[in-house]
Amino acid sequence: MRWLPYGPDATLIECSSLEEAGAVRAVVAAAELPRVVEIVPGARTVLVAAEPGSGVLAEVRSLVEAADLDHPPAGSPREITIDVHYDGDDLDEVARTAGLSTAEVVELHTGAEYTVAFTGFAPGFGYLTGLPEPLRQSRLDTPRTRVPAGSVGLAGEFTGVYPRSSPGGWRLIGRTGTVLFDPRAERPALLSPGDRVRFRSVH
Template sequence: MHILRCGAEAVLVELDDREQVLGLRAALREAGPDGLLEVVPGARTVLVRFDPALTGLARLRELLEKLPLSVREDAEPDEVVVPVRYDGADLADVAELTGLTVPEVIARHIQGEYRVAFCGFAPGFAYITGLDRRLHVPRRDSPRTSVPTGSVALADEYTGIYPSPSPGGWRLIGRTELRLWDLDRDPPTLLVPGTRVRFEEAG
């Protein structure tokens, strides 16, 4: 564990892997220390925001160094079902890159056991883990200037869904009508870290 100060109200904790990230997030939620404002997981980091009026950097550092990284969430996380029309512009390319047929790509994507690891890149964009290893494909050499809302995509070990129009280099395999980002919802993002995700083929 490596703890870096981020301004007057946050620290960035660098960890070895995603399992430690999930463990620290769960341990902080369980401990509920005074002054804790927000826990933001990343691929190998956890940003911890705190209230300086209620706790200090030294006290928080001491707590972080003592917390176990093997804690797991007690409650079973919610599951979000994502209906997908598998007609993405890069679907045939993914099949060629993986040596699979298009139906096999679709079947393997549907059969995955997924969980949101962290959010980033754009508001509501979730990095979803659990992708079949055969579907691990690199990003496009040339990113698109605009990817439509609801595009379901693959990049490296992740699958994800574009919550709003944005540039992007992930490979598009389909699209969903599910609304992932809504400022009138609390929280605005449907796919918070820890959420289980199940993809199904839309009729």
């Protein structure tokens, strides 16, 4: 783990793995330090921003270095269910590559509980961990120039939902009408790091 200054009032913590980054985020979030103004997790990093001149970053470092990162605090995650029509353009190919039927792909995808590891790429896009091993596949060799909003996809160890129309290279297995990002809402993004997510098949 490396601690890098990120301006005068923030620190970037470089972690060895996605799991370690998630544990660091959980430890800092659970402490609810009043002078920490933002925690921004990534795939292998956690950015912690503090109130100017507060000196709380030293406290953050002591907290993290003393923590048992193999058993981070669970907190009180929100539980979110997203209804999905499993009719994505790549569903048949995902099933063929995995050696499964499309019904088995749906069963695996809906049977798992996912955690929002971090957000990015587009406002409201959550990178969800917990994807069953048979469904872990590479991105498309040639990304699509347009993926419709609400498309449910998977790539590598992640699954997620495109909150708006955009280019993308994830394998699409379904679509949802759930709104992932609404800038006019009190809470614009539906998903936040640490949230638990389940997908439910609808017809």
